[in-house]
Amino acid sequence: MNSFTLTQATATDEAVRDLTSHDGAAYLGGGTNLVDLMKYNLERPTHLTSLGLLPLTDITSLPDGGLRLGALATNADTAWHPEVEKRYPLLSQTILAGATPQLRNVATNGGNLNQRTRCYYFYDLATPCNKREPGSGCSALTGPNRVCGVLGTSESCIATHPSDMCVALAALEAVVRVQGPDGERTIKFEDYHRLPGDHPEKDNTLKPGELVTAIDLPEEGYADHFTYLKLRDRSSYAFALVSVAVGLKMNGNTIEKARFALGGVAHKPWRDQEAEKMLEGQTASPDLFRQVAAKVFAEAKGYGEDSLHNSFKIELGKRAIVRALKQATEMSQVVNPNVFLNSNP
Amino acid sequence: MSQTIATPPTVRLDSDVLGKPISRTDGPAKVSGAAKYAAEFGVTGPLWYGYIVSSPIAKGKITKIHADEVLAIPGVQHIFSHENVPSLAWFDRNYKDDVAPGGSPFRPLHEPEILFSLQPVALVVADTFELARYAASVLRIEYDVEKHNTDLEASIGEAYDAPRGKTGFMPPPKPKGDMDKAYQEAPHKIAGEYIHRAQHQNPMEMFATTVDWLGDGKKMKIYDKTQGAPNVQQYLMKIFSLSTDEARVISKFTGGGFGSGLRPQYQVFLAVMAALELKHSIRVVMTRTQMFSFGHRPHTLQKLRLATDDLGQIQALEHKALHETSQFENYTETIVNWAGVLYPSPNTNFDYQLAKLDVYSPLDMRAPGAATGSFALESAIDEMAYAANVDPLDFRLRNYSYEDPIENKPFTSKRLDDCLHEGAARFGWDQRNPEPRSMRDGNQLVGWGVAAGCWDASMQKAAAKAVLSADGHLTVSSATNDQGAGTYVIMTQMAAQTLGLPMKQVTFNLGDTNMPAAPVQGGSWTANSVGAAVKDACQGIGKKLLKLAQKMDNSPLAGVDFEDAQFVDGYIRANEDITRSVAIADILAASGEEKIEADGKAGPNPINMLKYSMHSHNAVFVEVKVDEDLGTIHVTRVVNAVAAGRIMNPKTARSQVLGGTVWGLSMALMEETYLNNELGRFMNHNYAEYHIPVNADIHKIDVIFVEEQDDIASPIGVKGVGEIGMLGVAAAIANAVYHATGKRVRELPLTSDKLL
Amino acid sequence: MSQTFIQEPLDKAAPHVVPAQAVTLNVNGEDHTIQIAPWTSLLDALREYLNLTGTKKGCDHGQCGACTVLVDGKRINSCLALATVYQGKKIQTIEGLGAEDNLSPLQQAFVDHDAFQCGYCTPGQICSAQGLINEGRCKTEDEVREHMSGNLCRCGAYTNILSAVMEVLHDGNVVVDNGVLITIPVAPTKASSAE
Numbered sequence A: 001m002n003s004f005t006l007t008q009a010t011a012t013d014e015a016v017r018d019l020t021s022h023d024g025a026a027y028l029g030g031g032t033n034l035v036d037l038m039k040y041n042l043e044r045p046t047h048l049t050s051l052g053l054l055p056l057t058d059i060t061s062l063p064d065g066g067l068r069l070g071a072l073a074t075n076a077d078t079a080w081h082p083e084v085e086k087r088y089p090l091l092s093q094t095i096l097a098g099a100t101p102q103l104r105n106v107a108t109n110g111g112n113l114n115q116r117t118r119c120y121y122f123y124d125l126a127t128p129c130n131k132r133e134p135g136s137g138c139s140a141l142t143g144p145n146r147v148c149g150v151l152g153t154s155e156s157c158i159a160t161h162p163s164d165m166c167v168a169l170a171a172l173e174a175v176v177r178v179q180g181p182d183g184e185r186t187i188k189f190e191d192y193h194r195l196p197g198d199h200p201e202k203d204n205t206l207k208p209g210e211l212v213t214a215i216d217l218p219e220e221g222y223a224d225h226f227t228y229l230k231l232r233d234r235s236s237y238a239f240a241l242v243s244v245a246v247g248l249k250m251n252g253n254t255i256e257k258a259r260f261a262l263g264g265v266a267h268k269p270w271r272d273q274e275a276e277k278m279l280e281g282q283t284a285s286p287d288l289f290r291q292v293a294a295k296v297f298a299e300a301k302g303y304g305e306d307s308l309h310n311s312f313k314i315e316l317g318k319r320a321i322v323r324a325l326k327q328a329t330e331m332s333q334v335v336n337p338n339v340f341l342n343s344n345p
Numbered sequence B: 001m002s003q004t005i006a007t008p009p010t011v012r013l014d015s016d017v018l019g020k021p022i023s024r025t026d027g028p029a030k031v032s033g034a035a036k037y038a039a040e041f042g043v044t045g046p047l048w049y050g051y052i053v054s055s056p057i058a059k060g061k062i063t064k065i066h067a068d069e070v071l072a073i074p075g076v077q078h079i080f081s082h083e084n085v086p087s088l089a090w091f092d093r094n095y096k097d098d099v100a101p102g103g104s105p106f107r108p109l110h111e112p113e114i115l116f117s118l119q120p121v122a123l124v125v126a127d128t129f130e131l132a133r134y135a136a137s138v139l140r141i142e143y144d145v146e147k148h149n150t151d152l153e154a155s156i157g158e159a160y161d162a163p164r165g166k167t168g169f170m171p172p173p174k175p176k177g178d179m180d181k182a183y184q185e186a187p188h189k190i191a192g193e194y195i196h197r198a199q200h201q202n203p204m205e206m207f208a209t210t211v212d213w214l215g216d217g218k219k220m221k222i223y224d225k226t227q228g229a230p231n232v233q234q235y236l237m238k239i240f241s242l243s244t245d246e247a248r249v250i251s252k253f254t255g256g257g258f259g260s261g262l263r264p265q266y267q268v269f270l271a272v273m274a275a276l277e278l279k280h281s282i283r284v285v286m287t288r289t290q291m292f293s294f295g296h297r298p299h300t301l302q303k304l305r306l307a308t309d310d311l312g313q314i315q316a317l318e319h320k321a322l323h324e325t326s327q328f329e330n331y332t333e334t335i336v337n338w339a340g341v342l343y344p345s346p347n348t349n350f351d352y353q354l355a356k357l358d359v360y361s362p363l364d365m366r367a368p369g370a371a372t373g374s375f376a377l378e379s380a381i382d383e384m385a386y387a388a389n390v391d392p393l394d395f396r397l398r399n400y401s402y403e404d405p406i407e408n409k410p411f412t413s414k415r416l417d418d419c420l421h422e423g424a425a426r427f428g429w430d431q432r433n434p435e436p437r438s439m440r441d442g443n444q445l446v447g448w449g450v451a452a453g454c455w456d457a458s459m460q461k462a463a464a465k466a467v468l469s470a471d472g473h474l475t476v477s478s479a480t481n482d483q484g485a486g487t488y489v490i491m492t493q494m495a496a497q498t499l500g501l502p503m504k505q506v507t508f509n510l511g512d513t514n515m516p517a518a519p520v521q522g523g524s525w526t527a528n529s530v531g532a533a534v535k536d537a538c539q540g541i542g543k544k545l546l547k548l549a550q551k552m553d554n555s556p557l558a559g560v561d562f563e564d565a566q567f568v569d570g571y572i573r574a575n576e577d578i579t580r581s582v583a584i585a586d587i588l589a590a591s592g593e594e595k596i597e598a599d600g601k602a603g604p605n606p607i608n609m610l611k612y613s614m615h616s617h618n619a620v621f622v623e624v625k626v627d628e629d630l631g632t633i634h635v636t637r638v639v640n641a642v643a644a645g646r647i648m649n650p651k652t653a654r655s656q657v658l659g660g661t662v663w664g665l666s667m668a669l670m671e672e673t674y675l676n677n678e679l680g681r682f683m684n685h686n687y688a689e690y691h692i693p694v695n696a697d698i699h700k701i702d703v704i705f706v707e708e709q710d711d712i713a714s715p716i717g718v719k720g721v722g723e724i725g726m727l728g729v730a731a732a733i734a735n736a737v738y739h740a741t742g743k744r745v746r747e748l749p750l751t752s753d754k755l756l
Numbered sequence C: 001m002s003q004t005f006i007q008e009p010l011d012k013a014a015p016h017v018v019p020a021q022a023v024t025l026n027v028n029g030e031d032h033t034i035q036i037a038p039w040t041s042l043l044d045a046l047r048e049y050l051n052l053t054g055t056k057k058g059c060d061h062g063q064c065g066a067c068t069v070l071v072d073g074k075r076i077n078s079c080l081a082l083a084t085v086y087q088g089k090k091i092q093t094i095e096g097l098g099a100e101d102n103l104s105p106l107q108q109a110f111v112d113h114d115a116f117q118c119g120y121c122t123p124g125q126i127c128s129a130q131g132l133i134n135e136g137r138c139k140t141e142d143e144v145r146e147h148m149s150g151n152l153c154r155c156g157a158y159t160n161i162l163s164a165v166m167e168v169l170h171d172g173n174v175v176v177d178n179g180v181l182i183t184i185p186v187a188p189t190k191a192s193s194a195e
């Protein structure tokens, strides 16, 4: 870890000013990702603008029926907020499926959005990695890449975005509010994270100095038909191999509205709006779900066949979609608000 | 002189502690944070910190180290590398520790050559930990890269028969009969290839050394993370030409080892070297990444062939194994020998080979060799049972070895049959429908599997010292280790029981080379070896006490031989008439001695070793639930029945078996270090991506101890439980998965993708 | 083939080190002032500057939970926390929960249930369990298992950890049967009876 100075900002404007007035500065939320990366010498900011004292921790109802999540509210407080639990149980479950109680107590909503993509090579300075060092090559294309992606990849990078929370936010069509040197703006969630393309060094579309202030949820929370299915290498405390967040509006056995997103398979939470449309107005059935799953992965590309490599995610992903849609339509499983149980029957 | 009491002492039994489920004596220190591990000791004077720089390449040569730039940072004290390492002992033998395999041990910072990825190449010493870490991160090093080979499967052609060299190495048994012919002609046969890749011990505590430079010549207190302080001391003395006084190694608590602490690791070398050169106290702690740089369970390929007659009796058995080793040492473990011990077969063949790669030497990891061999063997046995149409439990009983079929020697004791029976009863095995895919729970397929395990019951040389002070407190010490096995409490029990003292009057100390020598803690031999030495020392005290008692006026114990005396609840009594007794407190008072001391020792009995085969055994029953669509496997129930002689403390012994079971589950479902052959480097070198189970993965585990009376395997009847609990578990899980799904997976770990 | 690999730092700037400054931490009810730079983690501040070594370092990267402490009653990983930003908060470590001769109910339950072996993950487990109890969300075995999953135990003491936590969580009214111990007594040796 390199040496740096640190300021604790107490107001949003002040934070933006503090950051822009220092070269090589970064915002510090809970620090669970940034400090980790700094210890691995991957991020080497010379100044940190700590956001811990900003008044952005509230979760408040919006006049349009939606809910505003403060960027500095912790993941734990968000998951266990009564309004979130009641109206957006999908989000609550998804947050609880991520990381650990200790990390969620510190991790902020803004930080969760901005955590870096994950990949073994990115984390190891000894290896070539385009994301870390543009032009150095991508070690994951041929090497062990079990964590890496199969959708929206490019030859320059196949890393995946590790957030669970963001998968739900994608399905819920959240809006991100940011404030920067040039004032405020909003970003639709699907535009927030980006695909690697030729510039894997950038994970999202934030401009320099921009600070996430809040995440707005639209009114529809799919509280009656939702599921978050997270498949991973152990029951807890592991990143998703594949995850699926589903929110449905049902009328009897007919799907009126469908939103879903995948985690663990791409550089960003993966939404496929055409696939969502295939569900709408249709009667829920395993066949339909299989067609939808096939559509989502139609253009997927795996990078190696054995268990150290990720091609299996294509088949696993399809099956996960089918299962998640089934769970969300049937809702036969009792949802325990305190515990996310991995891949329940 | 005060006379002894007239009424017989009431038996309170608070000295009857052996075999009782007594809580760890070191428990309160551990749960309150008072227990100190290697990186936690204070030193005299200021402390400097060393941070290790590791090689980014697997093979090549360092051409330049830009140390000057970094030394210019205020507070950076020194940078050690091959360029300025002091001249040290020259011969390989000086670098060999007790557990070293054959070959030339790795010498840290010895030369510019890079032999494996993550090799330590420099030690940066600075005033604070943060500064040392930072300075290490800006140190520029240039390397000439050479082509490496870390690919085992591509190196099969260069494999060679495993040579001798490592202590305890057991070559594969000689072949018997005509394997090929018997196999060919048998009505039922199976063959399979089994694979697992590297696994790392990954104890929770990272390797660390704090050297307290005492400022008196070269005297140091070396607080080290190890499974054996004496082994580390010997190693340091030979390399740095130190006396026992100068290199005092202390290891009071060890945050897990699982084999990784059997050999002295490079941080202790670096810390001691730096302390000697800089004449200063220093602390060196590895990073979690560096925990993947000094040994692992080797990537192993195994082949098994089995055949039976129509009655399901094994006629042919072949087990072959091949694994990696480094370019500089021939690491060996015992993989293929277990088949021969567990199952008699008229025709057998065994083979064991190594292949050299550009990696660090593998290193013993819990149940080394046996965990590997047992997975393949017990999977094959299950497959064979199915092929022969015999229930897998039945099959094991039908092919039971009543004596060691390899060496044709009787077992000192073997209650594996009772383990199988008792385990089956507890598990409800008779409810099992043998048909694969026949059992369900809702959406999930249910599978039940069984496997057996076997481990050496061995003894090593050990010594202990006992001191009984005038106030009646007994202090026993031995330079052994407690990496979590429960050594502190069971040795306290052993001492208390032997001298009939209550637990609170006894203290057991360990982990200091100023104490009598003991072997490294591994191989499940501590309870047995150190326990016997402790007993011997305490009996020495007992004999002295008896003599003193007999010197008392009108001693009620006059004429009683030591063998005819008993030590109970603070009294020595005559076996024949327990009213003839004297209180130990009275003996001490009468004697006027300040303290009574005795040394004890124990060691293997070579004659018994020649005459008998000594093993512990277990039988494991497992229930899995498999979500077939998604490939997820949950182990919902385990029964682990263990026969390991006498159990000194069922509470801590149970924990050892629980831990072993979790290890077996972990090996079966999760553990695998991903090696990138292009880079010659392990890639998931962290706790986030090297998966071990979390609490949510572990469900019900029943432990059964089938006790054995065995005075031959050990003078105290103990065989040790550190490894045995792990055996059988991985195979039982794989067998249960087969029963659930009809799919036989021969590659570990059984991740979901392998079931899709 | 000869190729040069340079192990090079990312920043090309000349090395520079921010000086230490006084930082006051409230630990176990007492204020302590230490001289540290912003790069000191809360974990290192406790272990290396305050000699509170009960809090353990198992990975230094948020991957194991050994460094768990309570901040204003909530469990966090102290290895990923920068000490400077924790000024003014109430930090509680294992040493603050109870002492060797005066164990807290959780500490006692861990001893009683043998909920550890090497003991290295234990302070983190106990602080985490205390955090779980403070949260007041978990009651059942499944819930506790999941919410104790932020603490790895390489020794595999999980079933006993569960028993200990359940006991304290339910004030001793719940006994968790997550594994029975049965001892079958000694039988005569079969040594020479090769039937």
Ligand SMILES: Cc1cc2nc3c(=O)[nH]c(=O)nc-3n(C[C@H](O)[C@H](O)[C@H](O)COP(=O)(O)OP(=O)(O)OC[C@H]3O[C@@H](n4cnc5c(N)ncnc54)[C@H](O)[C@@H]3O)c2cc1C
Pocket (backbone or CB within 6 Å): A026, A027, A028, A029, A030, A031, A032, A033, A034, A035, A036, A051, A071, A072, A075, A097, A098, A099, A100, A103, A106, A107, A108, A109, A110, A111, A112, A113, A114, A115, A116, A162, A163, A164, A165, A210, A211, A212, A213, A237, A238, A239, A240, B688, C061, C062, C063
């Ligand atoms: C071992 C481990 C396991 C994990 N497992 C999971 C998992 O299973 N699922 C999962 O979803 N997550 C997981 N996480 C990740 C965790 O959720 C994130 O680290 C966390 O959400 C980041 O939040 P933070 O506030 O700590 O961010 P920080 O570390 O403070 O910041 C992360 C990044 O965001 C920037 N940033 C922070 N706040 C803002 C803001 N308001 N505006 C603009 N930029 C900002 C920072 O500059 C930095 O670049 C895991 C983390 C660890 C260490």
Ligand code: SF4
Pocket (backbone or CB within 6 Å): A118, A119, A120, A121, A122, A128, A129, A130, A131, A132, A137, A138, A139, A140, A141, A148, A156, A157, A158, A159, A200
């Ligand atoms: S996948 Fe991306 S992050 Fe991983 S090595 Fe390739 S470029 Fe780097």
Ligand code: FES
Pocket (backbone or CB within 6 Å): C056, C057, C058, C059, C060, C061, C062, C063, C064, C065, C066, C067, C068, C077, C078, C079, C080
């Ligand atoms: S040391 Fe903090 S989580 Fe491992």
Ligand code: FES
Pocket (backbone or CB within 6 Å): B204, B255, B256, B484, C115, C116, C117, C118, C119, C120, C121, C122, C152, C153, C154, C155, C156, C157
């Ligand atoms: S007790 Fe050793 S890691 Fe948990």
